[in-house]
Amino acid sequence: MTGRRGRVSSTLPAEDLMLHPGHLLRRALQVMNLLWDEEVSHTVTSPQFATLNALHREPHGLDQRTLGRRVSLDRSTMAEVVSRLSAKGLISTERDARDGRRKTITLTARGSTVLQQLIPRTHLMTRRLVGALDQREQDELLRALTAIVAANERA
Amino acid sequence: MTGRRGRVSSTLPAEDLMLHPGHLLRRALQVMNLLWDEEVSHTVTSPQFATLNALHREPHGLDQRTLGRRVSLDRSTMAEVVSRLSAKGLISTERDARDGRRKTITLTARGSTVLQQLIPRTHLMTRRLVGALDQREQDELLRALTAIVAANERA
DNA sequence: CTCGGATCGTCTGTACACGGACCATTCCCT
């Protein structure tokens, strides 16, 4: 009998990763990215879409840091995303006149058009992503993910 | 009245990303990675853990491609993960004698020890990750993520 | 007005993640 007392030298069985929410989150995101490519765009990624969306109806634009907070990207990553969107002509950047540290990011006309075209496609993608779930399960998923994110808003 | 017919020139309102499962998946994974660092390990990442775990109780080892399939990593990424785990001495690689194309990956004694130490920590991490949900909600989340992943097993 | 701390953006280094091109090896069919 492998008792409860003393050191147990035998190794534990391998973990079933399918029971680990963390592992499943990674896999689900992989699926999402796959569907994004198929249904939404080959050129604009989902973080890029989120960025364009955050700039929509912000006539004065947003500085890079604030933009990052809105779409949940850190400084470094936001800088790269901004650089790529800028190269594609979907946003324009300008140094803030009042605060020399800040960079003001604005949606270009082309960026706005692209955003409008992409929005309905994201909904199609989402339908495929959660298509295997019934309405109640979809609601539960949204609630659960929101709770997880909200519980770690700190920092 | 902005009618239903004809081209609508007015722009649609910005999307609320909090209602997009795709966006929430990305954010939830960010939270997971944060908690992983705090609760599990600063040196072994979650894909690395998944890799070690897949090798557990595989005395003959696995080739890189099969390993990748088990943990859901493509060839390129698996190669890098293997390289890093190898550098840390947690796995060992060897050319397959029978099939010169294959590389056989085996868990080292040190890798096995590290894996055993990490397993209980991953459970603590998971508890924090889904701590805001009651048991039923946790089950629903697992079911939903599993369904999403299973629905895209193709390819 | 000046200096010290806070803030913004940049840059570097590390790590996942994937597609495509490429080479070596193996497998299968003739």
Next chain:
DNA sequence: AGGGAATGGTCCGTGTACAGACGATCCGAG
């Protein structure tokens, strides 16, 4: 046995993702 297709690994390019160091700028306390 020979040759073409399939397979395994590598390498390159692109794109998130984040921490830490750094310089420029701003802001508030004295």
